[in-house]
Amino acid sequence: MTDIECIICVPGQRLFSSGKENIPGSGTYEQLGYIYSKLAGFVKIVKDKNINRIEVHSVMEQSIVPAPGDIVTGMITLVNQRFCKCTIKCIGDIVLTRPYRGILRREDVRSTEKDKIEMYKSFRSGDIILARVLPMTEAHTYQLSTAENELGVVIAHSEEGTSMIPVSWTEMQCPRTLAKEFRKVAKIVPEELVNEL
Structure with a gap:
């Protein structure tokens, strides 16, 4: 698991474009070709072969906000x-x-x-x-x-x-x-x- 400690995000922040290389993981959602954060926290990229699963892990899980589709x-x-x-x-x-x-x-x-x-x-x-x-x-x-x-x-x-x-x-x-x-x-x-x- 790779941590990108320099990326701290807030709810609703656009993180990466989604596609074959990047897919949304826990703490994120996808909308109009981009991956957004549901939480305030640190971005983590989980590498699995040629795919990066983008996750956001929060120090306080309660900063979760409603996202489209929830x-x-x-x-x-x-x-x-x-x-x-x-x-x-x-x-x-x-x-x-x-x-x-x-x-x-x-x-x-x-x-x-x-x-x-x-x-x-x-x-x-x-x-x-x-x-x-x-x-x-x-x-x-x-x-x-x-x-x-x-x-x-x-x-x-x-x-x-x-x-x-x-x-x-x-x-x-x-x-x-x-x-x-x-x-x-x-x-x-x-x-x-x-x-x-």
Whole structure:
């Protein structure tokens, strides 16, 4: 393993062009032909035959930031007709020490019938969602998408404060009152099935 101690990087910093010689490793991501850092730390190049795997190792692992393509867990904080805002709490399995701001626009809620989407029938404040990070268009806010079956609301509470149960792709039900509420429900695949695939 080769350390390039002179290269200290910050999250989002462009490191190398990607291609046959350079591939992204842990702590990095690839976008538009370049390898970028997810972390603040030291660049390491792991040589394997003719391929360099570019990695970033952090002194503090918690400087990880969301990168395009990451699946994140967030909590909805505000809903209006055009978008909803949320705070990003986790990236994959990693719980963040500080939350990041995310925005989910109406056109990124689902992949079909985008013109018929009503934000109030998809999300409510306090909902916990799974979403994919889109390429950044504005600083300090991550644009999110739930336009995949596996993404959307995973935890929601009814007006009674009870955890609701998904009954379809568009509805969740309170087990106490049996009242149904509209949501963009995530299709959760059990882990044992994922392992079999």
